[in-house]
Amino acid sequence: MSAAAPRVGFLGLGIMGAQMASRLVGTGQNVMVYNRSVAKAEPLRQLGAAVASTPAEVTSTCDLVFAMLADPKAAKAVAMDGPDSAVAGIAARPASAKPVTYVDCSTVDAATGEQVGNAITAAAPRTGFLAAPVSGGWRDARDGTLLFLCGGHQTAYEAAVPGLDAMGSRRWLLGSTPGDAARAKLMLQVMMGNIVGSLAEMMALSKAAGLDEAAILEVLGESAMANPLCKAKGELMRKNDYKPNFQVYLQQKDLRLALQLADDLGVPAPISAASNGQYIRARQMGFADKDFAAVRAAYEAEVMSEPETEDA
Amino acid sequence: MSAAAPRVGFLGLGIMGAQMASRLVGTGQNVMVYNRSVAKAEPLRQLGAAVASTPAEVTSTCDLVFAMLADPKAAKAVAMDGPDSAVAGIAARPASAKPVTYVDCSTVDAATGEQVGNAITAAAPRTGFLAAPVSGGWRDARDGTLLFLCGGHQTAYEAAVPGLDAMGSRRWLLGSTPGDAARAKLMLQVMMGNIVGSLAEMMALSKAAGLDEAAILEVLGESAMANPLCKAKGELMRKNDYKPNFQVYLQQKDLRLALQLADDLGVPAPISAASNGQYIRARQMGFADKDFAAVRAAYEAEVMSEPETEDA
Amino acid sequence: MSAAAPRVGFLGLGIMGAQMASRLVGTGQNVMVYNRSVAKAEPLRQLGAAVASTPAEVTSTCDLVFAMLADPKAAKAVAMDGPDSAVAGIAARPASAKPVTYVDCSTVDAATGEQVGNAITAAAPRTGFLAAPVSGGWRDARDGTLLFLCGGHQTAYEAAVPGLDAMGSRRWLLGSTPGDAARAKLMLQVMMGNIVGSLAEMMALSKAAGLDEAAILEVLGESAMANPLCKAKGELMRKNDYKPNFQVYLQQKDLRLALQLADDLGVPAPISAASNGQYIRARQMGFADKDFAAVRAAYEAEVMSEPETEDA
Amino acid sequence: MSAAAPRVGFLGLGIMGAQMASRLVGTGQNVMVYNRSVAKAEPLRQLGAAVASTPAEVTSTCDLVFAMLADPKAAKAVAMDGPDSAVAGIAARPASAKPVTYVDCSTVDAATGEQVGNAITAAAPRTGFLAAPVSGGWRDARDGTLLFLCGGHQTAYEAAVPGLDAMGSRRWLLGSTPGDAARAKLMLQVMMGNIVGSLAEMMALSKAAGLDEAAILEVLGESAMANPLCKAKGELMRKNDYKPNFQVYLQQKDLRLALQLADDLGVPAPISAASNGQYIRARQMGFADKDFAAVRAAYEAEVMSEPETEDA
Known part of the structure; x- marks a missing residue:
């Protein structure tokens, strides 16, 4: 060269x-x-x-x-x-x-x-x-x-x-415009926050209903909804293992930005607003710095302690 | 034989x-x-x-x-x-x-x-x-x-x-029990309703923000959230084409059953409740018998007319 | 006679x-x-x-x-x-x-x-x-x-x-019809549940913001929103005193019935749905048999113990 | 002097x-x-x-x-x-x-x-x-x-x-601090937005259920929830008369500020978030500059035209 x-x-x-x-x-x-x-x-x-x-x-x-x-x-x-x-x-x-x-x-x-x-x-x-x-x-x-x-x-x-x-x-x-890139990224983050929030809600219901959670995740993995995110986060939720990959506070911040955008644009965003509420609750329960799969904790009455994990 | x-x-x-x-x-x-x-x-x-x-x-x-x-x-x-x-x-x-x-x-x-x-x-x-x-x-x-x-x-x-x-x-x-099968199915239906509801919300935001909706769907299709359901329903939403496959009223009925189950079990289900509200609105706007991708219509102020499609 | x-x-x-x-x-x-x-x-x-x-x-x-x-x-x-x-x-x-x-x-x-x-x-x-x-x-x-x-x-x-x-x-x-009386009563119960739920939300925000909660209640009591229910329940929330008058589980049951009615009628009821979620959480946190002002507890991360009160 | x-x-x-x-x-x-x-x-x-x-x-x-x-x-x-x-x-x-x-x-x-x-x-x-x-x-x-x-x-x-x-x-x-006054005012605005939003929701349900709306408002006016705001706004809703006193866009802006405060403080505010969504929808339907009682319109499928009023 x-x-x-x-x-x-x-x-x-x-x-x-x-x-x-x-x-x-x-x-x-x-x-x-x-x-x-x-x-x-x-x-x-x-x-x-x-x-x-x-x-x-x-x-x-x-x-x-x-x-x-x-x-x-x-x-x-x-x-x-x-x-x-x-x-x-x-x-x-x-x-x-x-x-x-x-x-x-x-x-x-x-x-x-x-x-x-x-x-x-x-x-x-x-x-x-x-x-x-x-x-x-x-x-x-x-x-x-x-x-x-x-x-x-x-x-x-x-x-x-x-x-x-x-x-x-x-x-x-x-x-x-540069802002369009940020807004497009936000659109993906909204989907990510809502899908993982929904997964947490469904897992909480499955557990309370006495269903086999591992089998439910398998069925989901064979359905038209199957995706790597749900597979990964579903496992973390089952294990109650929230070692941070992408933190609760970051996911919640993105939902907040998306809700402000929706507000500016005059579009109601009730699903994202509900999902945002659950991430805020996870923050409130002490999970701000944990992986955002910890939104699962927002569905429990008591703050659960996390299991010891070997790898840091 | x-x-x-x-x-x-x-x-x-x-x-x-x-x-x-x-x-x-x-x-x-x-x-x-x-x-x-x-x-x-x-x-x-x-x-x-x-x-x-x-x-x-x-x-x-x-x-x-x-x-x-x-x-x-x-x-x-x-x-x-x-x-x-x-x-x-x-x-x-x-x-x-x-x-x-x-x-x-x-x-x-x-x-x-x-x-x-x-x-x-x-x-x-x-x-x-x-x-x-x-x-x-x-x-x-x-x-x-x-x-x-x-x-x-x-x-x-x-x-x-x-x-x-x-x-x-x-x-x-x-x-x-036989009920367990029904409840497990309901868990999948909750995910389906919430994911497609979130997709509708995100598509409505993308459109209002002036983003290229087709490109957004492509990006989603390359992400860890990629799944056949979003691919199929996202296309229908872009085309405003709601020929029924699984109807709004059926999806909403499943969300209703899931919310009653959540209520019985004492588990809050705010994301499903918000999503349910949007399917009810789609019903209210005249889309009860359309494909449940028509939840997209709940994000518009006016009832949109559907495009003519060739196959009945 | x-x-x-x-x-x-x-x-x-x-x-x-x-x-x-x-x-x-x-x-x-x-x-x-x-x-x-x-x-x-x-x-x-x-x-x-x-x-x-x-x-x-x-x-x-x-x-x-x-x-x-x-x-x-x-x-x-x-x-x-x-x-x-x-x-x-x-x-x-x-x-x-x-x-x-x-x-x-x-x-x-x-x-x-x-x-x-x-x-x-x-x-x-x-x-x-x-x-x-x-x-x-x-x-x-x-x-x-x-x-x-x-x-x-x-x-x-x-x-x-x-x-x-x-x-x-x-x-x-x-x-x-006899059902009309029940439905009319339900309308009042919806208002009651939502107003007290909103009051709890506002009190939680006031406390977190470091505002003088007693003064906030006084101001509310001088406003066009002043009503005996808020006066009474606001005091109970401040004192964290939930000796039952009308229980959480009863108020939540009425919200549930109202949501089923809304669903039957095809009317979205997002505010009642959100409020219902908070009463369910209060149930989940152990307040089912307490006064419905205990919906206030749903806004805290941890279950609070109730103060001793003299009359049982 | x-x-x-x-x-x-x-x-x-x-x-x-x-x-x-x-x-x-x-x-x-x-x-x-x-x-x-x-x-x-x-x-x-x-x-x-x-x-x-x-x-x-x-x-x-x-x-x-x-x-x-x-x-x-x-x-x-x-x-x-x-x-x-x-x-x-x-x-x-x-x-x-x-x-x-x-x-x-x-x-x-x-x-x-x-x-x-x-x-x-x-x-x-x-x-x-x-x-x-x-x-x-x-x-x-x-x-x-x-x-x-x-x-x-x-x-x-x-x-x-x-x-x-x-x-x-x-x-x-x-x-x-000066900010405390603004935040206290916001607390009242949250209550106002949520109460009138709930009233709109209840009135929409009453109408759909075929109940006598005027009588329902009378009953409300005799209950422990009776307050001048509901009396005034309930009448406007019944008459579909939204000549502006305090506008939809102003009420919604206050809810937005309150939700941002809640987010900053780490307190979930699901009822206000749901209520906010209905005011945004009212804006979307063309009622931004009407009285905030027009949140009632968010519960109808079609945008209603307002009656001619003589203005007082």
């Missing part, structure tokens, strides 16, 4: 970001990475990536930049705050340079997405911005099987495609 | 029953069938089945008898009412005869299941009764891929196995 | 019935009473009432008969069961006798009301039946300030007026 | 404010008023009030200042924005002047209350701030029968008492 090859930048090397950046390197891209704590960049350096010391260094150098930050606050800080930020790096590029496309894969609310997008596109003429939150976990990131839910202009989407296809197996442009 | 071979009886040759009885004949059983309207028995006769003129004739002759009737009323009438009933046939058997096992595959409520079961087992000593409602449609019946949700004594279950395995691909003994 | 004066009958001398019958005697009516346990009739005898040994004795003698029984089972037993029943007494009257008007003040469900009404009116030609459940407690019964919610024919209503006006301060003919 | 008498200031002379300021003048206070549109100040001038041309003029002159603005935006603008604002006037006072007490009677959310309070108290040392939103309409303002729901320091509360007592009949210090 020649030194002149276009560089792809990557900001944020957490559990997900590190795997995603590795995919970019592994598929032959010329990659420059940045992470606040530089130690996490070392494995990428050994794979051949350049390591920058600020976000600005990445955006002043690379034409296509991906960001994968932990939360809205970090996404805003890296993109917009101060002379080391991505925005500063874009503004510092010579007028003759190719326009940057900045792709934010962090999961953020619609307002944050719009805010970051506006700051980035205002940094220099013709700068592109794409919101591209992912569906999938670190194994998907490692295997390049992430799903990208994109919102932004068609041009930015097309510029991002080579990187998206190196890191994921499917991608969709769901709307023309 | 010798004349002395044990006969398997089948009562009720509707859309489902005819296919199920055909499977029994096709797998080499010596079958005797009964249907109120005798014309529907003709295809079975041509396949080699004997045709009885009353339920009693079947139960006085066969050791293993399956029933597949349209509703609780028909299930009770065939089993219990009058001198032509299944009970009468069982009572008429000589004391030396092998005890009968009666397997009711009809979908009935728990109370009806218990009532029929009690009448059958009281008809003669050692008579067995198994409630075995099915999950699956007529194609599954034709292909022998039905799922049987059984409730009753282990002995009756074991006696029924050869017939169950000729007609279905999976079977579970979910509890020790 | 001459011996020939028309006799008014009264069946059932519980806490309410004893007071009601006393009112009839006190306003100068010529009264004959019946109670299963004869000891309870003694105070009425001392006031001047005749004491019968069977319901039939009352209905064969009196032209206007009131019944106030504990529950649907008792209401049916006294009215319809066996040779001592009210029906038997009516049937035994000579054809020339004045037709009887039977007024059932017991609180029963609509189905029981219709059943008792049919049996009574079938007992003899021109027999009148009025369902007239009451609103009010034993103090109202003592003071003649009960409210009568009536359902039945205009003729029966008019025949009952002298008795109703001796025992109560207001009366309404709400519909033309 | 001498020229040296302490002046009471009043900012905002809308429908409510004009009446409130008149009460202050009428009870002998030495009053200075301000209104953005000066024409509205004319009646007050004729009553004897001084008229200021900016909020700053009022706060630099008066020791006790009341504000009654239309919404959070106006409340903030008058208090905080620019050199004419109340804050600027306070800052301009000589260090030797008596500290100002600023009482904001506007209905604002908790966040706005805290923001305005912080700005005011930061304007000069020892400045007092009291949030004092009112319960009551313009007739109460005219008659001095408003209720004040106060939040702030005890000192500010006591300084405000002479003015509060001139304008209202009751006052409560509900908590120590």
Whole structure:
């Protein structure tokens, strides 16, 4: 690969970001990475990536930049705050340079997405911005099987495609603004919250009715409703084992955002509202930091203690 | 097949029953069938089945008898009412005869299941009764891929196995009473109603938010929640096409029964209660006899007219 | 009062019935009473009432008969069961006798009301039946300030007026069938359950928000929403004092009946459904036999112990 | 009254404010008023009030200042924005002047209350701030029968008492921060929304059940639940007359704020959530700007047209 090859930048090397950046390197891209704590960049350096010391260094150098930050606050800080930020790096590029496309894969609310997008596109003429939150976990990131839910202009989407296809197996442009990506993600979270909430309700009824819960889950697994989520969460509910994967408080926060969206749009959302109430109750019973399958606990009169589990 | 071979009886040759009885004949059983309207028995006769003129004739002759009737009323009438009933046939058997096992595959409520079961087992000593409602449609019946949700004594279950395995691909003994089968079925119906209700809610939000609904369904289809039910019903909702497969009023009736069960058991069921409210609204808006995907209509302010569809 | 004066009958001398019958005697009516346990009739005898040994004795003698029984089972037993029943007494009257008007003040469900009404009116030609459940407690019964919610024919209503006006301060003919009275009562119970449920929700929020709950109740008491029920129940909630007046399980049963009615009528009832869920949770948490203000407990994560109170 | 008498200031002379300021003048206070549109100040001038041309003029002159603005935006603008604002006037006072007490009677959310309070108290040392939103309409303002729901320091509360007592009949210090007043008001709004929502639900059921709705309302009016709100709104529902008094969108906004508060506090609020859904549905059906009794319409399948009214 020649030194002149276009560089792809990557900001944020957490559990997900590190795997995603590795995919970019592994598929032959010329990659420059940045992470606040530089130690996490070392494995990428050994794979051949350049390591920058600020976000600005990445955006002043690379034409296509991906960001994968932990939360809205970090996404805003890296993109917009101060002379080391991505925005500063874009503004510092010579007028003759190719326009940057900045792709934010962090999961953020619609307002944050719009805010970051506006700051980035205002940094220099013709700068592109794409919101591209992912569906999938670190194994998907490692295997390049992430799903990208994109919102932004068609041009930015097309510029991002080579990187998206190196890191994921499917991608969709769901709307023309960054907020559309956040809202689309929220739609999936609503389904997830309601399905797992319903499963908890059904399991509580099955138990109270004296039915064989394991067999009920088997039957469900053979029906037209069969899906991996119910299979996994149903088992956790049976075992009363709520080691966190995706926490109650995060699932409930997404339901809350969806209910606010529904309210803004003037659409009643009674099922999500009822489901939200059960996640709030699970929080109230002390399960905020447990896996969201712990919504099952909201159907019991007393707070149950969790079984000891071996693996941490 | 010798004349002395044990006969398997089948009562009720509707859309489902005819296919199920055909499977029994096709797998080499010596079958005797009964249907109120005798014309529907003709295809079975041509396949080699004997045709009885009353339920009693079947139960006085066969050791293993399956029933597949349209509703609780028909299930009770065939089993219990009058001198032509299944009970009468069982009572008429000589004391030396092998005890009968009666397997009711009809979908009935728990109370009806218990009532029929009690009448059958009281008809003669050692008579067995198994409630075995099915999950699956007529194609599954034709292909022998039905799922049987059984409730009753282990002995009756074991006696029924050869017939169950000729007609279905999976079977579970979910509890020790006929009511347990009905309650287990209800658990699946609760999940079905709540998942499709949630899907309707999410689709209504997506539409109001200006998102690409077809793409949202694709994303859902790639997620850990992917399941054939959402795929099928999501398409119907997008097309506003509610040609009945399983009707709104039937789905709502099942939610109502589940809520009464929850009430009896002292378990709150807020998600099912909210979902039930939306199906009632769909009824109120004139969709009682449409497919239950029409719960989508409950999220619109005005009653929408349905598109013309070609197949009636 | 001459011996020939028309006799008014009264069946059932519980806490309410004893007071009601006393009112009839006190306003100068010529009264004959019946109670299963004869000891309870003694105070009425001392006031001047005749004491019968069977319901039939009352209905064969009196032209206007009131019944106030504990529950649907008792209401049916006294009215319809066996040779001592009210029906038997009516049937035994000579054809020339004045037709009887039977007024059932017991609180029963609509189905029981219709059943008792049919049996009574079938007992003899021109027999009148009025369902007239009451609103009010034993103090109202003592003071003649009960409210009568009536359902039945205009003729029966008019025949009952002298008795109703001796025992109560207001009366309404709400519909033309016995079931209408039960349904009207249910409407009030729905309001009661929902208002007290809302009060509990608001008090839980106030407490969690650190507001002065006593002051909030004062403000409510000065607003356009001020009502004696909220004043009384709000105090009980603040004191966490749930000595039973009207129990959780009874209030929840009424919400359940109302939800079944709503379902039958095809009207969504989401607020009552949500409220019902909270009463079920209160049952689940062990408050079934406490005052229905204990729905407040459904908003806490842990089951609270009740304070010691002096009077049991 | 001498020229040296302490002046009471009043900012905002809308429908409510004009009446409130008149009460202050009428009870002998030495009053200075301000209104953005000066024409509205004319009646007050004729009553004897001084008229200021900016909020700053009022706060630099008066020791006790009341504000009654239309919404959070106006409340903030008058208090905080620019050199004419109340804050600027306070800052301009000589260090030797008596500290100002600023009482904001506007209905604002908790966040706005805290923001305005912080700005005011930061304007000069020892400045007092009291949030004092009112319960009551313009007739109460005219008659001095408003209720004040106060939040702030005890000192500010006591300084405000002479003015509060001139304008209202009751006052409560509900908590120590401006946000507490907003939250207390929200508690009343939750009750109002839920009670009227329940009333609508009950009226819809009564109608569907064929009961006499007018009589049902009469019975309710004789029960322990009787309150002026139900009486008024029940009549409007019966007449299908929704000329706006307090609009659907305002009531729904308050429920939304209450649900967000509940979410923040970790308290489930299923009844309010269900009720909120019905107000959203009323908005969806086109009733956003009608009186909130129009939540009744959410229980009908079709949007009803409103009757012509003569408006009083």
